[in-house]
Amino acid sequence: MSRQQKLGILLLIALIFVFSLFAFRWIKHRMEYAITDAVFVKAEELTNLGFMVSGRVIGMYKMSGDTVKKGELLALIDPEDYRLKLQEIENRIESLKAQKQMLEVQRSRLGGELGSSLGASEYSLKGVRQKVEALKYQLSQVETNLEQARKDLERYENLYRHGLVPARTLEEYQTRYKVLKDQKESILRDIRSLEQEEGRALEGVYASKSKLLQLKELSYQIESLDKEIASLEKQRDLLKRQLEYTELRSPFDGFVAKKYVSVGDVVQAGKPVYALVNPKSMYVEVLLEETKLKGVKVGNKAYVKLDAYPNITFVGVVEAISPASAATFALVPRDVSAGEFTKVVQRIPVKIRIVEGPVELLRVGMGGEVEIERK
Structure with a gap:
């Protein structure tokens, strides 16, 4: 056997070893973590704020993206x-x-x-x-x-x-x-x-x-x-x-997610004027496949990477696991009474509270990937 053949065999063995090690670690990681990219940033306090009386708007003091303080004046209806x-x-x-x-x-x-x-x-x-x-x-x-x-x-x-x-x-x-x-x-x-x-x-x-x-x-x-x-x-x-x-004030500290009306508009009572988000109420909702639910429990750690910040890892904790699948709450649920249906993997909503990381960067609707520890 020539020297070159020996080197080729050694190289092949080394490649097989590296691939096997990588496969072993990949499989081990998948066994230790439930991984999915069905990740959505949500907020418990996402409020469409409107006036409780009707009238003509004469003042709009915040724009989309502006921060607000609790009790701060946001808009004004003509009070005359x-x-x-x-x-x-x-x-x-x-x-x-x-x-x-x-x-x-x-x-x-x-x-x-x-x-x-x-x-x-x-x-x-x-x-x-x-x-x-x-x-x-x-x-x-x-x-x-x-x-x-x-x-x-x-x-x-x-x-x-x-x-x-x-x-x-x-x-x-x-x-x-x-x-x-x-x-x-x-x-x-x-x-x-x-x-x-x-x-x-x-x-x-x-x-x-x-x-x-x-x-x-x-x-x-x-x-x-x-x-x-x-x-x-x-x-x-x-x-x-x-x-x-006639004065519209912020119910909490947060920021403006959306501005719906402009100065001069005539609004009816209850019509949304601003959408406000409380950043302290933000959390990550994961729609985890039912096949990956094994070992996922409340209190387990989770590591979240958002598409907008691929170099930042947010550390969270599983706060709640829904007792029903996401499909249960669909506006048009599947009718399986005739026995004719296509079997699909159901997804279970899992709520993750972020405990480490720059939470001020979170925005409602962001997506990404999550790894949840299994115990």
């Missing part, structure tokens, strides 16, 4: 219409409160007058009526006695004409009759006087009751004003919130 409505309602509330205060003063004054006059008028009316009843009872007795005195006087006048009784006896009965008659006239005069007094007392009672009705009417008007004021205050609070909503 909301300010005018708010001022109108506040003026109306103040006017109604002034009316209510005036009515309360009237009610307080009327209540004070009523408290003294109604009681006095009713007490006076009751006293007069009691006196009238007493005089009427007295008048009844006097009339009974007067009628008896009249009969006695007629009898004694007849006896006197026949000379059966002396003149002095007749005079006594005449005097008694005259006294009773005068007493009746006096009682009647007193009753008429008391009836006039009763009329005046009754007028006082009616006047007091009229004031009582006025007092109730004032209370009703005040109650109605209270309800109207409460309704307007609710409208005022709503307008205040709407005025605040």
